[in-house]
Amino acid sequence: MPNDHRNGARPPRTLLEQLIKQGEATYEEQAAAFEKAARALGEPATMSVRHLQRLAAGQRTGHATPTTRRVMRQLYGYSLDDLLGPASAAGVATATPAGRASFADELGLPPHEVAEIASLAGHLVDLSVTVDLHIAADGLCSVTYRYHSLNLSDRPVHRAPRDLWFQHSRGKLDLVALREGTTRIALQRMHTADNVAKFACQFSPPIRPGETASFGYRCSGAEFRGDWYWRQQFVRHTRAYTLNVRHEGLKxxxxxxxxxxxxxxxxxxxxxxxxxxxxxDDLIMTFVRDHLEPDQYATLRWEHV
Structure with missing residues (x-):
């Protein structure tokens, strides 16, 4: 007999009920989140607490409108039909997150890469990481990171930790979030020193299961003093990495x-x-690698004559 029954707890009746139980929000908060998402999408849809409870219990209340279906997909990352379907007795959703079957077509991935990425289920995957490093003639530099990430987990991703470290800096590092895509980020600083920055990217809206998001940030104030190299660590699976370097005055x-x-x-x-x-008089370099795993490093070094 499953542990849920022995402990007197009822297993979830639907995937929707399972996701709500696994989360940290009440039905009231979930209903409010639905209406907030509807406003953000410009959809004329509403959701009462009672209606949400009935849906989670598997009680279909008539034909759902297209607007409700679109908001539910955006909010939970699954189609409404999947949400009202059964959840696994082991507590793992058996449905396919919305977009997970179509992201391969959207990104134009070949079949062998589709299988490779699908094997990373449960992770946030960086489909691409682009680093633009600009070094002035006096050694002062700025570095810009741009990510295109895919959420293969079964929960929305609200934040992602990041860190930067330099040998030298001119005062504390300055961090600025880029505003280039539909995903907005705030940079939550957790630790800063003159040459170190530990922070988290907070996403709005969160990256839903099966969805991709593009975001980035720029750091300035670091300094190079004659040891010319860039060593990049990868903390998650990365499909493609590109480093672009412009070094001014390096003839x-x-x-x-x-x-x-x-x-x-x-x-x-x-x-x-x-x-x-x-x-x-500027040196321009590009260094690319692909299919990188966590705990790998890629290093580019150059010397001045």
């Missing part, structure tokens, strides 16, 4: 080296994915 470069460090510590050369040129 002659003596050598450029790229390496990739695997999670087991093995280091390999990655020269084949470097391209570089000059733009006047």
């Amino acid at each position: 002659d470069v003596g050598g450029i080296t790229a390496t990739e460090e695997l999670p087991d510590g093995t280091e390999t050369l990655a020269q084949e994915t470097i391209s570089w040129d000059y733009d006047g």
Whole structure:
């Protein structure tokens, strides 16, 4: 007999009831969240607490309007039909999150990559990470991060921790959220020192299961003092990584080296994915890697003649 029955607790009757039980909001708060989402989407839909309770219990109350269906999909990440369907007795949703079957078509992924990404269910995956590093002639630099992420978990992602570390800085690092896409972020600072910033990106709206979001931020105030390199750590699965570097006033470069460090510590050369040129007196470099795992590193080094 399942533990739920032995403990006197009733297992969820629908996926919707399961998601509500797994969350930290009451039915009143969930109904309010529905109406807030409806306003944000411009949908003329409402939801009472009683109606939501009846839906969670599996009691269909007539044909749901298209507006209600769209808001439910946005709020919970599943179609209404899936939400009113059964949940697994083991407490794991058996339905397919909305968009998870279609994101491959949306992103134009080949079949072998679809299978690879699908195997990462339960994680937030970075489909792409682009870093733009701009170093002035006096060593002062700014770095801009842009992410395109896919939520393969069964819960909305409200925040994602990040950190930056530099050997040198000119005072405390300055962080600014980018406003380039539909996803808004706030930067919640958790720890800052002159050359270190630990923070979290807070998303509005949250990234729903099966959905993607693009967001980014810019950091300025760091300084390079003659040791020219950028070492990037990957803390989650990353499909594509691009590093763009502009180093002002570096008229002659003596050598450029790229390496990739695997999670087991093995280091390999990655020269084949470097391209570089000059733009006047500025050195411009691009370094790309793909299919990176957590605890991998990619490093680009360059020397001045």
